[in-house]
Amino acid sequence: MKPRSKKPREIIDFIVKLISAVSAFFGIFILILIIYEVAVRGLAAFSFAFFTQLPAPPGMDKGGVANAIVGTFIITLMAAGMGVPIGLMVGIYLVEFARDTKIGELIKFLTNVMIGIPSIIVGLFVYTIMVKPFGQFSGYAGAVALAIIMLPVVARTTQDILMLVPNSLRESAFALGTSQWRVILNIIFRAAKSGLITGVLLAIARVSGETAPLLFTALNSPYWIQTLARPTANLTVLIYNYAVSPFADWQQTAWGASLLIMIAVLFVNILARVILKQKS
Amino acid sequence: MKLWNSRSSLNGSDFVFRLLSAVCALLVIALIVAVFLQLAESSMLAFRQFGFSFLLSQKWNPVTGNFGAASSIYGTLITTLIAMLIAVPLSLVIALFLAELTHPVVSKVVGTCIELLAAIPSIIYGMWGLFVFAPFMSVYIQPWLQAAFPYLPIFKGPKMGIGVLSAGIILAIMILPFITCVIRDVFKMVPAVVKESGYGMGSTTWEVTHKITVRYGLTSIVGACFLGLGRALGETMAVTFVIGNSHRITPSLFNAGSSIASTLANEFAEAADPLHLSSLIALGFVLFIVTFVVQVAARLWLRQMQKSFGGGL
Numbered sequence: 001m002k003p004r005s006k007k008p009r010e011i012i013d014f015i016v017k018l019i020s021a022v023s024a025f026f027g028i029f030i031l032i033l034i035i036y037e038v039a040v041r042g043l044a045a046f047s048f049a050f051f052t053q054l055p056a057p058p059g060m061d062k063g064g065v066a067n068a069i070v071g072t073f074i075i076t077l078m079a080a081g082m083g084v085p086i087g088l089m090v091g092i093y094l095v096e097f098a099r100d101t102k103i104g105e106l107i108k109f110l111t112n113v114m115i116g117i118p119s120i121i122v123g124l125f126v127y128t129i130m131v132k133p134f135g136q137f138s139g140y141a142g143a144v145a146l147a148i149i150m151l152p153v154v155a156r157t158t159q160d161i162l163m164l165v166p167n168s169l170r171e172s173a174f175a176l177g178t179s180q181w182r183v184i185l186n187i188i189f190r191a192a193k194s195g196l197i198t199g200v201l202l203a204i205a206r207v208s209g210e211t212a213p214l215l216f217t218a219l220n221s222p223y224w225i226q227t228l229a230r231p232t233a234n235l236t237v238l239i240y241n242y243a244v245s246p247f248a249d250w251q252q253t254a255w256g257a258s259l260l261i262m263i264a265v266l267f268v269n270i271l272a273r274v275i276l277k278q279k280s
Numbered sequence: 281m282k283l284w285n286s287r288s289s290l291n292g293s294d295f296v297f298r299l300l301s302a303v304c305a306l307l308v309i310a311l312i313v314a315v316f317l318q319l320a321e322s323s324m325l326a327f328r329q330f331g332f333s334f335l336l337s338q339k340w341n342p343v344t345g346n347f348g349a350a351s352s353i354y355g356t357l358i359t360t361l362i363a364m365l366i367a368v369p370l371s372l373v374i375a376l377f378l379a380e381l382t383h384p385v386v387s388k389v390v391g392t393c394i395e396l397l398a399a400i401p402s403i404i405y406g407m408w409g410l411f412v413f414a415p416f417m418s419v420y421i422q423p424w425l426q427a428a429f430p431y432l433p434i435f436k437g438p439k440m441g442i443g444v445l446s447a448g449i450i451l452a453i454m455i456l457p458f459i460t461c462v463i464r465d466v467f468k469m470v471p472a473v474v475k476e477s478g479y480g481m482g483s484t485t486w487e488v489t490h491k492i493t494v495r496y497g498l499t500s501i502v503g504a505c506f507l508g509l510g511r512a513l514g515e516t517m518a519v520t521f522v523i524g525n526s527h528r529i530t531p532s533l534f535n536a537g538s539s540i541a542s543t544l545a546n547e548f549a550e551a552a553d554p555l556h557l558s559s560l561i562a563l564g565f566v567l568f569i570v571t572f573v574v575q576v577a578a579r580l581w582l583r584q585m586q587k588s589f590g591g592g593l
Binding site for chain 2: 016017023037090098106112114118129179184202210216219240258261265
């Protein structure tokens with residue numbers, strides 16, 4: 001057999017490598033450009049008042065987004081309070097109780113499908129069950145919407161992590177006569193602790209930047225939060241409302257709020273990675 | 281169907297714990313069914329009023345109470361198509377670069393950066409699109425496209441910067457990190473032995489990639505693209521900022537349009553008329569059905585792949 005000549009193949013190889021390297025740098029360049037732009041424009045909006053004051057009408061100085069920061073914090077925390085325990089239980093059920101059963105497979109499948117359902121649909125759903133019947137947009141509805149988005153994410157990561165816990169650990173605990181719920185909560189959860197914390201943190205980071213579901217549920221408000229039964233201020237809807245407004249100072253505030261959200265999300269993500277790395 | 285695997289002895293507290301976890305798990309099924317029923321029920325008014333023509337009519341006029349989903353559905357499909365056309369090839373080459381070509385340390389650092397970028401909320405991409413990318417589009421890219429392809433109807437129209445094309449590009453930038461991460465993981469799943477035997481035969485990197493790695497992971501790559509597709513279809517904030525929100529179907533990609541999600545985000549707060557509200561929820565119902573089908577198809581496809589290759593995503 002005549003060996004094929006090496007030259008054209010090497011040239012093609014070189015061209016492909018070049019294209020792929022250039023595209024990689026182009027893609028990363030654009031993404032870094034976005035972060036840079038948000039950082040520069042956002043930093044210009046930061047001031048003491050930005051973190052401590054209520055939003056000001058356009059044209060007035062010294063406005064802030066303090067109420068929205070508090071609102072996002074409370075809504076996200078409430079969502080985590082509902083979504084995390086339920087998500088953990090779903091994960092436990094799938095791995096510990098229903099492994100290889102038909103219903104377990106079905107729920108596993110639906111959890112994955114649910115992760116991919118657009119968040120705006122969840123917002124619509126919560127609107128029809130919590131906002132329309134009461135005739136009132138509310139922070140509670142916002143928290144429920146975010147909890148529904150979190151639930152499958154937490155369930156999926158819990159399931160992945162519990163699968164990694166070796167069976168010998170379960171068996172030795174059972175052999176000592178420990179009841180199953182104690183084995184799960186005291187032994188398996190302890191073994192999987194860092195993984196579970198990482199999963200929960202990533203889920204929280206994910207919902208804290210959500211806008212679309214809050215648009216139909218928590219809405220927004222220019223006031224301090226008195227009760228969650230009324231429209232509740234939050235950063236993401238504030239960004240949306242202010243960015244599309246015609247006022248330059250409101251747009252600047254929107255950049256500031258964007259930077260704040262971006263820093264928070266990146267911080268939690270990096271924290272989650274560090275926790276996971278320390279363990280392994 | 282049994283709720284759990286049987287175990288001989290089950291004391292009281294264990295039973296309660298099992299029951300609790302089973303209830304939580306069944307909640308997942310209940311939620312999906314509830315979303316379906318609620319949206320279907322709330323959109324009944326619109327479907328009863330307009331019938332099947334709701335899906336085909338281009339009219340969307342809150343003043344006269346005439347609603348049709350065609351323009352929003354068209355906008356959703358065309359922006360998603362543009363996004364996929366840009367993001368998929370680009371993700372493939374970036375994943376190739378990360379998995380095969382570069383030094384492992386560079387791959388790790390850049391890979392982590394891309395994973396972090398996938399976590400950035402979509403509203404940030406929307407802000408950037410509206411204030412930075414749209415002006416850039418109107419000053420540089422759109423005049424250039426019109427000059428380069430003067431006869432193409434898709435590049436005619438006002439050079440405003442916002443519009444269907446810009447929305448598609450922003451969407452592409454947004455789903456790029458996500459698809460790249462998944463494809464990179466697929467590339468890394470290909471056993472080293474298989475690739476090494478290719479190199480052993482004297483193949484170049486490119487030959488090993490397109491004849492062995494890509495073919496080995498093709499099903500997973502298609503699955504990854506489907507997952508990206510599902511994301512792009514339902515993405516709201518990144519699109520709403522730049523699409524321009526007009527309910528007209530025009531051949532030009534420079535014109536403003538609307539997607540299902542952007543229509544919802546824009547008009548929901550102002551919809552006082554029950555028919556308007558019901559039509560909006562009907563739009564959401566259509567989106568739910570479409571994304572649900574895409575997700576189920578993607579998951580079934582990936583599961584099939586998992587069975588035949590013994591690896592998973």
